[in-house]
Amino acid sequence: MPADSPDLFGDPPPDPQGRGAPGPAARLPEDVALGAALPGSIRLGTSSWSFPGWAGIVYDRPASESLLARKGLAAYAHHPLLRTVGIDRAFYKPMSAAQFAELAAQVPPGFRFLVKAPAMVCDAVRRDDTGRGLSPNPGFLDAELAVSEFVKPALAGLGDACGPLVFQLSPLPRALLADGARTIERLHSFLTEVLRLCGGVSKPPHLAVEVRDRELLTRDFAAALKDAGARYCLGVHARMPSAEEQLPLLRALWPGSLTVRWNLHAGLRYEEARADYAPFNRLVDEDPDTRATLARVALATARAGHEVTIIANNKAEGSAPLTLKRLAQAIVAADGVAQKPAGAAPPRATS
Numbered sequence: 001m002p003a004d005s006p007d008l009f010g011d012p013p014p015d016p017q018g019r020g021a022p023g024p025a026a027r028l029p030e031d032v033a034l035g036a037a038l039p040g041s042i043r044l045g046t047s048s049w050s051f052p053g054w055a056g057i058v059y060d061r062p063a064s065e066s067l068l069a070r071k072g073l074a075a076y077a078h079h080p081l082l083r084t085v086g087i088d089r090a091f092y093k094p095m096s097a098a099q100f101a102e103l104a105a106q107v108p109p110g111f112r113f114l115v116k117a118p119a120m121v122c123d124a125v126r127r128d129d130t131g132r133g134l135s136p137n138p139g140f141l142d143a144e145l146a147v148s149e150f151v152k153p154a155l156a157g158l159g160d161a162c163g164p165l166v167f168q169l170s171p172l173p174r175a176l177l178a179d180g181a182r183t184i185e186r187l188h189s190f191l192t193e194v195l196r197l198c199g200g201v202s203k204p205p206h207l208a209v210e211v212r213d214r215e216l217l218t219r220d221f222a223a224a225l226k227d228a229g230a231r232y233c234l235g236v237h238a239r240m241p242s243a244e245e246q247l248p249l250l251r252a253l254w255p256g257s258l259t260v261r262w263n264l265h266a267g268l269r270y271e272e273a274r275a276d277y278a279p280f281n282r283l284v285d286e287d288p289d290t291r292a293t294l295a296r297v298a299l300a301t302a303r304a305g306h307e308v309t310i311i312a313n314n315k316a317e318g319s320a321p322l323t324l325k326r327l328a329q330a331i332v333a334a335d336g337v338a339q340k341p342a343g344a345a346p347p348r349a350t351s
Contacts, residue, residue: 021071023060024078031325035080037332042298042308043112043163044328045084046320047261049076053279057321058082077107081328082321084112084163086261086311091116091168094149100157112163114259114311115154121146123170133173141186143193151198151205162203164259164309166233168210177215184216184224191228208233208259214241222252236262236290236316238269243293250297258301260294260310265317273315283326284318291323295330 038044050069055062059075076082087103089095103113116122124140125133139145146167155162169187176183191207198205209225210233211217225232232253236243243260250258265273265285277284298308310327312320 020063020067022055022063022068022075024075025054025056025058025060027078027080032080034325034328034332037335038081038328039299039302039308039331039335041302041306042310042331043084044310044312044324045082045086045114046076046324047086047088047263047311047313049073049085051280051314053281053319054321055281057281057319073103073106077111079321081324083110084114084309084311087113087115090150090154091119091122094118094120095153095157097153097157100154101159102157104158104161107161109160111161112309113158113161114164114166114261114309115150115158115162117146117150117165117167119170121150122167124172124176125170141190143190143197146190146194147197151194152201155198155201155203155205160203162205164206164208164231164233164257166208166210166259166261168233168235168261169212169216171212171239172216177213180215180218181220184218184220187221188224188228191225191230195229206257207231210235210261212237212239214239217241217246217249219252222249226253231256231259233259233261236260236294237264238266242266243290243297247293247297255304255306257307258297258309260298260308262290262294262310262312262316262323264313264315268315270315277314277318280314280319282319283322286317286326290316291327291330295327295334299331299334 049058049072050065052062052065052068058079059068059072063072073085076085087095120137120139121142122140124137126135126137127133151165154165172183187209191209194207195204207230209230212235222232232249234243234246234250240246264270265287268276294310298310301308310324312323312327314320317323
């Protein structure tokens, strides 16, 4: 465990307003032991923290979604297995440095945030409230817009707590997919320019790209990310190949850190998963194949000396904290096997 790990299990910051902020759930001895056994470079977390159904799992009592959104983060960060969290709301509306700083002040040293870039630079289409496409988005892959509205505010506000900054490209229009080479070239130029514009910051951003179109998972795509200095965010999603099938792309980008977003169980849509899994307090549809793949790759990456960030959604199996507990158990169990030589590549996909 890293030197700052004990801080992750210390007392959460008090609520200065005294307005009934939820406290952390009682820490189970098995969770504490599991957190202590988990390699320190592996950070597991959920895609948000505002779920009332997590009472007794993450929080000490039931609380409304709005209260948890405002005041639940400190209790969330007290959980011995939750060392990171996703900020999905940044996708829907850009956040200011002050808003990021407010979140960073609620977590202990060593905690990290994964932040999704706003749709204003990640979606090629402007959409209405239902998600229906309306018109082309002029801000799509605009590097200056991405840096001013996303990257620099996140770096300034989160400071050392800033983890991967993920550009999750929404499903692309058919015209952009039909000319995949040009789209990948445009993405490469975008990432290169983002990093150039960030040249004066004290801490270079950790950029990662997640996609929703399997057609983009090519050698050219991997080469573009590698040349630009960005990482691939492995997205476990019903629209994408399985985690195992995406491993060749990770191998093409080796060595380096690993970022994963375990989003949605295969065969389901978000609305269906939400209805089937609410209130997200139990595992409903376990996915042992994905768990085994992620455990192997996470451990191989950590053993090679690189950071691992894995974010799970409630829609993956039914309850993100419980999904991560099972994943942590799988990682720790795999860690009992004889260590591989430092620098070993992640495991190959199996047929």
